[in-house]
Amino acid sequence: MFPNHSQPLVSAPAETAVLAMLLAEGPVGRVEPVRRTGLSPTAVTKAARPLLVGGYPRELPPERTAPGAGRPVHPPAVTAGREYFVGVKIAAEALRGTVRDFRARRCADTVSRPLGLVRGPAAVCALLAELVAELLDIGAEFRERTRRLGIAGSGDVDRRPGRVRYSVLPDRRDVPVVGTVSAATGPRGTVDNDVKALTVAEHRFGEGIGTGNLALITIGAEIGSGLVVNGEPVAGAYGVAGERGHVSVDPSGPRCHCGAVGRVEAIASADAILRTVRRALEDPEADFAGAVQLTRDGDRAARGAFVRAGRAIGVGIATLVSLVGPERVVVTGEGLDTCDLFGAHIKEAYTSRCARRPRNAR
Missing domain, CATH: 1.10.10.10 (Winged helix-like DNA-binding domain superfamily/Winged helix DNA-binding domain)
Known part of the structure; x- marks a missing residue:
């Protein structure tokens, strides 16, 4: 112990x-x-x-x-088994957690807890504590050799006090996640924005190994980004440095959930693309899978939504690269499944606005 x-x-x-x-x-x-x-x-x-x-x-x-x-x-x-870590992702629809060893290799199957009607901060934290306790009990050595708990979620996260200050999810404002869960489970916790946490993981164990300056972009339900400069993750004074999804690229564009106009996320997230397609088709019941299929079948309105999204993402990446000059840019996320619909437009917008591309950009 x-x-x-x-x-x-x-x-x-x-x-x-x-x-x-x-x-x-x-x-x-x-x-x-x-x-x-x-x-x-x-x-x-x-x-x-x-x-x-x-x-x-x-x-x-x-x-x-x-x-x-x-x-x-x-x-x-x-020594991979000398110490273990519990990691939990707070998503919109569920909590998902697993146990990793000292080399960040998964040691237990992912355990999920659907949120359903569980929305209030106190109820979510209680469910999270139950999930962590279950993970620690999977292996006899896990509880004995686990001293750290990592929690990741979307939104504006302040690591130092361990609070989620702002989330797009309702009622999740200024939530003391770390103190609540650590008190209930034992391991000392850390909470961070999910994309910032992914950036650190890629830098230390993935595509960014060996680089001193890295930019990571996620495409999907949200548009996120993270930065590593001179070997250190960059959060800024308020934890939101490098938020490419909140770069304004179109002053006449749609309003973002944060209130600003024309931001990348308001144009290129999966929800934003779907809203554009629904308006163009005058079909409020259309779903994202249907929008993808329409685009692949050649529908002009649906295709236009993906083209616009790709260009917005490309402009956002070019802005980020011009400011910090990373050695490598890693693009990831569930949105890569539809990269054939907007990938070329990302590259076109990026190359036309970025004077010198990182040689190892991916």
Whole structure:
């Protein structure tokens, strides 16, 4: 059992740098942490010592860098089962959670709780606590070795006090999610915007490994984005830095749920596209799947909605890239299933407005 769940695993910058590199890229030889972190060999050794004592990395069997060359090295690798983490996503229709090991690999099937009529903040937090408790009980070692809980949801999230300040969902304003759930379940919690959390995950374990500057774009029910600059996620003073979905691209465009006019999300989210198609067809019962099929069948009105969405997304990406100059742009989200309908228009708008594209843009 952890003696104190409230204490951080590492606190010194050198320890953090070494552990982060091992998590993302280990196992590595002794020389690599020195080269990648810029620390001296002595500093790396000092930083790694308490981690090794705690069993977080382990030294693999010795291997020589070359036949007959010097002493054999013991490359360190992360002990995946040394610690576990619970992650929960708060979506509009359900709560979804799972358990991950120290390498962010899934260790349990995803468990869901439909929200249904459960809408009030107190009821949602209570259901979330039940979900976390169930996840911790799946494996005998999970409750003993889990000290952290990560919660992600849409909207304006303030990580420091652990509150959801604003959400598009009704009644979810200034909700103290972390304090409520941590008190009920034990592990210390962190809450963040879902796209910001995804950006960190991609930077450390996915498409962004090895990059210092990364932009991530999500396309789907909402249009979101996240930034990593000089190796650190960027949130800004109020946690909303890099929100490309709320960049205004059309002063005569529709009004966003936040009240502003012509923002990318008000034009290019799945709901926005569907509203445009319904108006064009004068069919309030049309659904998104039907709009997609109409577009693929060549309907001009439906196609126009996707073209406009693609151009808005492309302009938003170009704005973001021009401002921060990322090495790589990762585009993801459930909306990629319909990328054949607007992908070309995203690229066209992006390339026409961005002087120099990132070479590794994806």
